[in-house]
Amino acid sequence: xxxKRCKYAIKAILYIARHQDQKRPIFSTxxxxxxxxxxxxxxxxxxxxxNHSILISQRGRNGGYTLHRPTSEINLIEIIxxxxxxxxxxxxVSLKYYAPCxxxxxxxxxxIRKVFIQVRDxxxxxxxxxxxxRLTSDYGEGNTAE
Amino acid sequence: xxxKRCKYAIKAILYIARHQDQKRPIFSTxxxxxxxxxxxxxxxxxxxxxNHSILISQRGRNGGYTLHRPTSEINLIEIIxxxxxxxxxxxxVSLKYYAPCxxxxxxxxxxIRKVFIQVRDxxxxxxxxxxxxRLTSDYGEGNTAE
DNA sequence: TAATATTATATCAAGTTAGTAGGATTAATA
DNA sequence: TATTAATCCTACTAACTTGATATAATATTA
Ligand code: FES
Ligand code: FES
Numbered sequence: 001x002x003x004k005r006c007k008y009a010i011k012a013i014l015y016i017a018r019h020q021d022q023k024r025p026i027f028s029t030x031x032x033x034x035x036x037x038x039x040x041x042x043x044x045x046x047x048x049x050x051n052h053s054i055l056i057s058q059r060g061r062n063g064g065y066t067l068h069r070p071t072s073e074i075n076l077i078e079i080i081x082x083x084x085x086x087x088x089x090x091x092x093v094s095l096k097y098y099a100p101c102x103x104x105x106x107x108x109x110x111x112i113r114k115v116f117i118q119v120r121d122x123x124x125x126x127x128x129x130x131x132x133x134r135l136t137s138d139y140g141e142g143n144t145a146e
Numbered sequence: 147x148x149x150k151r152c153k154y155a156i157k158a159i160l161y162i163a164r165h166q167d168q169k170r171p172i173f174s175t176x177x178x179x180x181x182x183x184x185x186x187x188x189x190x191x192x193x194x195x196x197n198h199s200i201l202i203s204q205r206g207r208n209g210g211y212t213l214h215r216p217t218s219e220i221n222l223i224e225i226i227x228x229x230x231x232x233x234x235x236x237x238x239v240s241l242k243y244y245a246p247c248x249x250x251x252x253x254x255x256x257x258i259r260k261v262f263i264q265v266r267d268x269x270x271x272x273x274x275x276x277x278x279x280r281l282t283s284d285y286g287e288g289n290t291a292e
Numbered sequence: 293t294a295a296t297a298t299t300a301t302a303t304c305a306a307g308t309t310a311g312t313a314g315g316a317t318t319a320a321t322a
Numbered sequence: 323t324a325t326t327a328a329t330c331c332t333a334c335t336a337a338c339t340t341g342a343t344a345t346a347a348t349a350t351t352a
Contacts, residue, residue, distance in 0.1 A: 001237070002235045003339090006341075008249070011176075013247065014257070028298075029297085036247075036249070037249075038341080040344080044342095046298090047300085050298095052203060057297095059299075059349045060298075060351060061295070061350050062351070063296080063297040063298055063350070075164065076261065103154070103157065111160070111281045112222075115222065115281075118272045119269050120270070122272065123265050123268070123269065126268065127261070150310065150311095173327095173328070174328085184312085186311075186313080190311095190330095193329080196329095204319090204328085205329045207318085207320035207321070208327085210328075246327065
């Protein structure tokens with residue numbers, strides 16, 4: 001399961017993306033209220049996203065948050081990895097957080113590893129295409145034809 | 147990530163499957179030693195699998211565990227669901243453990259839900275084909291052609 | 293300089309995970 | 323029938339994770 005922290009992050013980024021045309025930073029207070037996210041909890045999340053170059057923060061009076069990159073260059077893979085860590089279901093098949101499986105003797109002979117590699121690849125493929133741009137464009141609504 | 151409990155379950159079932167030709171129940175002690183699983187911890191897992199009709203247990207002196215069904219009728223979906231619960235990454239897209247998303251107002255208008263449905267479907271498809279029969283048959287080794 | 297925003301650190305309750313302990317129950321066999 | 327050897331059951335624990343809250347410091351600007 002995706003954590004609430006991660007889901008809040010996605011919703012916050014989507015909110016900022018939808019309101020970035022206003023050419024001003026968005027307050028954490030505004031996001032917290034509109035998206036029903038506990039304010040202090042959200043602040044930590046936004047700081048984390050800034051530390052990973054997803055957001056830019058502006059301190060002081062008229063401060064707030066803006067996107068660090070175009071919406072087409074932020075996807076769900078990156079957000080999930082920042083907030084929840086590995087997407088893979090086994091340590092040994094994680095690309096960004098690899099660790100050997102303690103319970104398995106040999107990766108080469110492991111019969112279940114192949115299955116988890118398949119799951120990882122299809123999952124990453126879907127999340128890679130899920131950019132903030134596509135998520136906000138309503139493009140996915142129904143099929144293209146008909 | 148898949149829990150250790152779940153991984154132990156998979157390994158235990160695979161072990162029983164590989165040794166079931168001996169026409170005798172397999173002891174938990176044997177599985178624990180050969181697969182390096184803490185014995186008492188394993189006992190709880192095996193009991194759980196029995197309660198969910200994956201294994202049959204025989205009590206008393208020459209007791210032990212056997213598979214409740216042919217290996218072709220046990221797949222990773224079922225095992226993971228028993229041990230770890232939902233496979234889906236959001237409550238609202240889980241088939242067996244559905245719950246509404248607290249953070250989302252409307253499932254219909256939720257832009258990220260569609261993505262998680264895709265992930266769920268491809269993941270379930272892969273795990274459904276990962277039966278104990280196929281995992282033990284070395285069939286997945288390399289490609290069929292070439 | 294006052295107001296308002298982010299930043300930072302510490303803390304906390306509840307839940308989950310991975311295991312351990314100790315014994316009760318059941319069944320074969322000597 | 324007593325012993326042995328297996329599963330079964332309940333309770334407990336330490337460490338970690340999750341979802342938050344509290345308090346105060348720092349930066350910007352009107
Ligand atoms: S080596 Fe990672 S699942 Fe076996
Ligand atoms: S309704 Fe479940 S992800 Fe939005």
